[in-house]
Amino acid sequence: MRVTNLYERKKPVISMEFFPPKNEKSAVTFDTIIDKLVGLHPDYISVTFRAGDSSHDGSFQVVEQFMVDKKMPTVAHIAGYGLGPDGIKDVLDKFKRLGVDTIFVVRGDKPIDDNFTPHPDSFSYASDMISFIKQRYDFTIGCAGYPEGHTESESLEKDIEYLKLKVDNGAQYVVAQYFYDNKYFFDYVEKCRAMGIDVPIIPGIMPVYTVNMTKNLSKLCGATITDELQRRFEALDTDDKNDVLNLGIDFAAEQCRDLLKQGVAGLHFYTMDRSKSIIEIMNRLKKDNLL
Numbered sequence: 001m002r003v004t005n006l007y008e009r010k011k012p013v014i015s016m017e018f019f020p021p022k023n024e025k026s027a028v029t030f031d032t033i034i035d036k037l038v039g040l041h042p043d044y045i046s047v048t049f050r051a052g053d054s055s056h057d058g059s060f061q062v063v064e065q066f067m068v069d070k071k072m073p074t075v076a077h078i079a080g081y082g083l084g085p086d087g088i089k090d091v092l093d094k095f096k097r098l099g100v101d102t103i104f105v106v107r108g109d110k111p112i113d114d115n116f117t118p119h120p121d122s123f124s125y126a127s128d129m130i131s132f133i134k135q136r137y138d139f140t141i142g143c144a145g146y147p148e149g150h151t152e153s154e155s156l157e158k159d160i161e162y163l164k165l166k167v168d169n170g171a172q173y174v175v176a177q178y179f180y181d182n183k184y185f186f187d188y189v190e191k192c193r194a195m196g197i198d199v200p201i202i203p204g205i206m207p208v209y210t211v212n213m214t215k216n217l218s219k220l221c222g223a224t225i226t227d228e229l230q231r232r233f234e235a236l237d238t239d240d241k242n243d244v245l246n247l248g249i250d251f252a253a254e255q256c257r258d259l260l261k262q263g264v265a266g267l268h269f270y271t272m273d274r275s276k277s278i279i280e281i282m283n284r285l286k287k288d289n290l291l
Helices: 003-009 024-038 057-069 084-097 126-134 156-168 180-194 210-222 227-234 241-261 275-289
Strands: 011-018 045-048 073-081 102-106 142-147 173-176 266-270
Touching: 003 142, 003 173, 024 057, 024 275, 045 057, 045 102, 045 266, 057 073, 057 084, 073 084, 084 126, 084 173, 126 142, 126 156, 156 180, 173 180, 180 241, 227 241, 241 266, 241 275
Parallel strands: 011 045, 011 266, 045 073, 073 102, 102 142, 142 173
Antiparallel strands: none
């Protein structure tokens, strides 16, 4: 399954992102969660890849689980931080043997491990890794975009220049980091188009699952918690998990309605390996005849 073919023939394309279970406890509920979300019939699934993981077995197993057991079109991520050229080829060869046609390329962050030593020839930028892969494989390649700029970039404009380089080097679609004001996304797309980036740019959707998670991830990813969202936080009992979850569902559903009405090519849901919020959001959008 090549993602670009989906974006050419269908609108909107719905995709959902999962990460491999980190331990036995999370693995217990993983099968139930993915069964529920696969039951919503997304157009494709994507599976993340932890930079610095010595075996990457979790990623391979989950990719195989979706492709073979669930018969779902699946995109495999690769995070190249710390991997040398041979390591990258080993990973991609395994994905190829599994039947993967589309990969999503990110640099990845340095693992939180004092004993981790990156390969001396590892790539410093996703654009370089994309070029390396494009010259050697026939994968369709996706990459990440940052509507508010990457946290390490000197400016949004400079970050868009880096995105243009990724596309010039072989990236064929972009999934945008999540945001809590759609204006960030539409302004970003406009600037990307002005820069000559003409591939599909897909908005990422991260519902509020817990207030602490939202605040911590937003600091890490550079996603602004808007005044509107902050007011909603202050208006509820943040210790009530259901209230917080419902706020997240309401807010994300509003975002998605607006994005779809303005003609986005698709929605990419960051599930965080949770099901309730995504199910409710999808059901609301279907009820509104937007899906």
